[in-house]
Amino acid sequence: MAAQQLFWSGNIRHLRLRKKMSQETLAEKLGISRVKLNAHESGRTVNPTVEDLVNTSEFFKMSIDCLLKIDLTTLTEQKIQDLEDGSEAYMSGSKIRVLAITVDKEEAENIEYVPVKAKAGYRSGYNDPEFLAGLPKFNLPNLPKNGTFRMFPTVGDSMLPVPEGSDIITRYVQDWRLLKKETPCIVILKGDQDFVFKQVTINDDGTMLLQSFNKQYFAYTVPVSDVIELWEYYSFHSKQLPEPQTDMQQLLKMLQEVQHEIKDLKK
Template sequence: MAKFFAKNFIKNYLFFSNLISLMFFSSNLRHLRRVNNLTQEALANHLELSLKKIGSYEEGRATPKLEALLEIANFFSVSLEQFINQDLSVVQDTPALPELKKYAAAERLRILSITQDRNENEYIELVRLDMEEDYIKGYSNIEFVADLPKCQLPALPLNQTYRAFEISDSLLAAPTKSIVVGAFVADWNGLKDDEPCIIVSENTGVIFRKVKNRIAQNDTLLLEDTNGQFSSYSVLVEDIEEIWRFAAYINLDFPEVPTQVNELRQTMQKLQTALEILENKTDEESHK
């Protein structure tokens, strides 16, 4: 009975509070989102809500249910009472999200320099092996990026930004010194386990690995060696400059036919020759 009363008291309290201070909830949501440099889309992704809902909450056209309201308040590390009854825009110490959470979600400023043709189609810039160190230092410099070799691959899906890297340290199926094309990843929280990615970091250089996403647990990515040559290891997201999700790769060497395939082909040829000889002998004997 006590639980029933408490639950209904909270619901009634929230209903009454929403009637008198709906403006605080909407304005506080906008304020907290902007203070933490979050777009509506990014906030919707973090809370697993639709972009339409976030917009309606901020504009005062709708209010969330109790569970959603508690989740939003917890996300911004404010109490429920503060959220709905206090104008947080006039509070000096407005709570801020941890810097790493914003960094992984690309809400801390992350500059991506691109180049385009005269029709505003993006080029794919190529980072050669001898440019790797310079790229790690100048990846956000538009003049540096503009000087990189560039091409366009029309077969790739549209509405993404691509970059090509000549890989010297690859423990995946793509051969060493092949060119791997990656699609830019803005929000690292959305990386799925075992996705092959190009990681750009001052500590590791430019490497091609499968990743396991451990950002929610300890702000790291686990980089895996699928060939079993080395142990897997973790990198902090704050030590990573860029992540590019695998899109394609170009091998500059013509692929060799595996030895087993060659042996099988030779065996089949011998069998075919033997069969032809046997057929000829059968024909000769039948004509005698």
């Protein structure tokens, strides 16, 4: 197995220059000598001590994993800021986001159903086992064994051709970075925003692009920090058959786009 390439030396120098600091100043901040810092930056220090790793990580607000494994010199300023404020860790699910579950008598995970009347409480109780225990539960055959599933109702016509009033079975997404472009998901948003069923695309600037299936609705973006959970579409249950989008609906969409462009020109 090939050895893991490490970027410690180049990253330390890059972060120091980014802050417009001299080696003397940074060495003093880290509590080490200038000679030792120079050895780090020049690559002469093959195995940094744990103390140096921790102190450097805390000073630059950058995880040790990033300092070692990511070539920060190739990243944009926005991406480095994302790493500093922890949004990368948030999207990966490695911290902050905690998923609560319930299990049946055989210790198998239940599928919880979140009815419309429970939506408001879900935002505050999504990680509370007691809240989840009060939700309806069921099991379905032939679901994949790997994954946590939950069912959400749809409201409105932005999900068409999935009929309004359908129940969407979804699988929990732990690492948002692994989502493919335009992945259908139930998106749980903070505040008083409703749950939405959208095609999700993760942007490089730390936002999510949310696109409706119904082409009459415009796409929009939200910061990843506004998203509580993502549940990837697995299947849906409905009494209605999906209806294909008509030519008239496509025409209405085109007219809406023209009106939107006219408003922008007037501004």
